[in-house]
Amino acid sequence: QLAKMAGAKVIGTAGSEPKLERVRALGADLALNYSNPGWETAIMEATGGAGVNVLLESVGGPAAQAALSVMAPFGRVVMFGGASGQMVPPGAMMMGMMMKGLNFTGFNPWQRPEKAAGNAKAVAVAILSGQIKPQIENFPLEQVVEAHRALEGRKSQGKIVLTVLQ
16 A cells, blocks of 8 residues: 555565455555466566566565566565565575675564654554555454464454454
8 A cells, every 4th residue: 555655556466365355455556366377477577577676575485485586676675574484595585686686675663663653653644544544353352262363374464453342
């Protein structure tokens, strides 16, 4: 949503059709299932063969390694998770840096709290104005086991919030 607000062409990937539906609903120009063969070709076609300039990587493992193949020269890879339980192999990162001049960085907003506070304020304004729609799944505290299963099974979409009624 933020990338669209900034005017970027957004290509989103996910591993299931329900998640792809969410990607489309949130405004992606193209939504592809990274479990299906040929998704890398579709990205290269969508970018006119140039590849992507920025990759927001939260999956890790083989999907992340394949995503590196669609990077444009001198592109930036921002890593902020490993939902698959695997990280991007260091060898793949080294090859990306050497062969394409890629820039790899991690993302942790709390390492610079003063910057995070300003960014959080801008995001809050965008949420309150309706420009951004937070993706939240609420579970009552009594359903904590189900919430955990959704998270572990990669069935959740967005953030999971446990609610406590008083």
